[in-house]
Amino acid sequence: MPPDSLITKKLKSNIKASCSSCGLRELCLPVGLDEQEAGTLDHLVSQRHKIWRGEHLHRAGLDFHSLHVVRTGFFKTYVLQEDGREQVTGFHMPGEVLGLDAISADTHTCNAVALEDSEVCEIPFAKLEGIGRTIPSLMHHFHKIMSREIVRDRGMLLLGGMKAGERLVAFLLNLSHRFAKRGYSPLEFNLRMTREEIGSYLGLKLETISRAFSRLQEDGFINVNNKHIRLNDIDHLRRQYGNSSCE
Amino acid sequence: MPPDSLITKKLKSNIKASCSSCGLRELCLPVGLDEQEAGTLDHLVSQRHKIWRGEHLHRAGLDFHSLHVVRTGFFKTYVLQEDGREQVTGFHMPGEVLGLDAISADTHTCNAVALEDSEVCEIPFAKLEGIGRTIPSLMHHFHKIMSREIVRDRGMLLLGGMKAGERLVAFLLNLSHRFAKRGYSPLEFNLRMTREEIGSYLGLKLETISRAFSRLQEDGFINVNNKHIRLNDIDHLRRQYGNSSCE
DNA sequence: ATCTTATTTTGATTTAAATCAAATTAGAGT
DNA sequence: ACTCTAATTTGATTTAAATCAAAATAAGAT
Structure with a gap:
């Protein structure tokens, strides 16, 4: 194989993903799936995307169709208030899911920007709901992830005092x-x-x-x-x- | 039918629920379901419970198996901090779902107490996941509800400034x-x-x-x-x- | 109704954090 | 390596909220 084509492939910003061989499996969605099921996930997580430092993964107001799991790197989410002030709503590291807030109204409610060069796995949400129907443990784990997000956010309230x-x-x-x-x-x-x-x-x-x-x-x-x-x-x-x- | 038995039935603290005839349908889980599907829900929401003012619906640390939808009344959720201070995490009115935080670890993370005499509908979570598999729109709506909770909680952060x-x-x-x-x-x-x-x-x-x-x-x-x-x-x-x- | 306790209001004072300001340091881009 | 800009530190001052305190009011219980 000519080395050039290999390099070209690697530099493309969209890379074929592979859950079954991913080091993040213990943290990510596929937790607890058997090999065949994880194989199914390789169809679910269609693509990986490179997001350079300073680049946005999504912006508030845009249509939602995919969740993203941070594979490498570090993200910040924030909203812009009427007065222009930026309010940071979270920091996100590998294995964490971005976009859960957007399911509610099929619209992103916050901006997500990479704080360092990063990679994310894209999970089309409709596909997740579809495959989840055939793999109950996947659906259940997804519910746990959403619930954990609620717990995490609510934990911020405890800082109040x-x-x-x-x-x-x-x-x-x-x-x-x-x-x-x-x-x-x-x-x-x-x-x-x-x-x-x-x-x-x-x-x-x-x-x-x-x-x-x-x-x-x-x-x-x-x-x-x-x-x-x-x-x-x-x-x-x-x-x-x-x-x-x-x- | 002897009126006595009817009264007795109505006074029991556990009342047979009926989603298909509930006034809260536009706010609650069954949103957008057709009649047959809503009928299925009558099996899902097994029971209604009366919770008197001051009574707890659940406490932090207890095992989780059911969500609850407020049918009438008003609830407060809170956690007790190490120093004994009570931190209120939310107020909940009819049509709102309690217990979403508990899915994460199969354990309630907060206490829920009725601020006035209230009624809740019990939704065994395993049943919800099961029925959700056969009614995709129900599952999808549930995801929206969880997501809305995330948005709501995150909105509290905006009070920061x-x-x-x-x-x-x-x-x-x-x-x-x-x-x-x-x-x-x-x-x-x-x-x-x-x-x-x-x-x-x-x-x-x-x-x-x-x-x-x-x-x-x-x-x-x-x-x-x-x-x-x-x-x-x-x-x-x-x-x-x-x-x-x-x- | 009456008693008792819990809640609310308001004032005086203290305190923690915001604000204003300026110097220093780090970091990105060339 | 150098320049320019962004980020950080630290100090002085102001301000908003916490705290301390006491009176007034409302709500439950009997």
């Missing part, structure tokens, strides 16, 4: 937990988002986030080096700040 | 909108919850809620008489405070 430092710790513990599930260190990681984006998500201003970071470092709980974070005493953080680390 | 008065208005507009959909006045209604519960839900203290009410009345936007609220200029409120009135 917390002060800045506590919110930030809760946020870091949550990231830590999600990194751990993906095989990365729960103690040391790089933030993909800015202080302003964290602030928007947590309902705080960027200066407050910066001060909270400084304070947590002063107190020895964490080490901050720009975007690089190290949690020095994660158990103490969990005890001190409550255990909203789980999704 | 607002101040007390704005949050309260957003809350009132949201209630107004939901009352209107149920055929009640969008301009005048009775709150079922206390200032403290509103505050908990909005991330504010009860004194702040009280002051915000007073201020809105001073400014002529609303009339407050204890739990009775009248919105004097709803369009102005919508313009001034943004339109987070929709679910």
Whole structure:
């Protein structure tokens, strides 16, 4: 085979997906499917898409027809308020599903942008509902995923009564937990988002986030080096700040 | 038929449900089903339950097997934090589904308590998934309901940047909108919850809620008489405070 | 109805976070 | 490597909401 054609194929932005051989199977939709069923999924997840840093996966107001699972990279979702302010609604890492909000009205309710070069698997929603009818465990798992999203979002409400430092710790513990599930260190990681984006998500201003970071470092709980974070005493953080680390 | 037996039947706390003749059909799960399909639902929604004011429908940590649709009345959901504080996670009126959060881990993640004498329809979740397989439109509508819940919860994040008065208005507009959909006045209604519960839900203290009410009345936007609220200029409120009135 | 408890309102004060401002540092693009 | 822009840190000040406190009102229970 001429190497050129191979390269060309690999560089194409739409790549044939393969659930059956995907490393994300334990986190993604196919969880718990047997081999034959996972094979069926290879038809479901028709394509992979490369989304470059700064590129949008979808925008609020656009028609919805596919969910997307993050395969590699990191996404932010946000909405623009009437006054033009950007409100961050979530951060999304490999294995997490984007677009669940759009099912409600067949329209995307938020914008999704890649915070680093990323890949997503496209799942046409109509196909998912169709195949789900023949693979009940797939449908059931999908329901769990939607439900988990509800739990996760509702968890944000719990930040209501917390002060800045506590919110930030809760946020870091949550990231830590999600990194751990993906095989990365729960103690040391790089933030993909800015202080302003964290602030928007947590309902705080960027200066407050910066001060909270400084304070947590002063107190020895964490080490901050720009975007690089190290949690020095994660158990103490969990005890001190409550255990909203789980999704 | 002896009238006695009829009465006895009606007073039982578990009442045979009938979706096909229910006034809530336009809001509830059976939306858009034809007559035969709605008939099938009468098997799905096995029972109605009376829940007295102050009684719990479910508690966090308990096993999940059924969703519940509010038929009459009003519910509050909440979680207890480690420090014993109660965090309100939502208010729920007729036609709204309770328990969607519990699908995720087959365990309820919150407590649900009736704020007035209420009735709910019980929907065993396994049955719903089963019947959904034969009635795709039912399954699809269920997905929309779950998705709407995600949108609704995420909408709470948008309160992040607002101040007390704005949050309260957003809350009132949201209630107004939901009352209107149920055929009640969008301009005048009775709150079922206390200032403290509103505050908990909005991330504010009860004194702040009280002051915000007073201020809105001073400014002529609303009339407050204890739990009775009248919105004097709803369009102005919508313009001034943004339109987070929709679910 | 009356008593008792829970809820609400309002005021005075404190506190945490927002805002305003400026210097510093990091990072993307060439 | 260099430039320019974006992001971060830190300080000073203001502001909104929390807290503390007490009185007034409403709602349940008997």
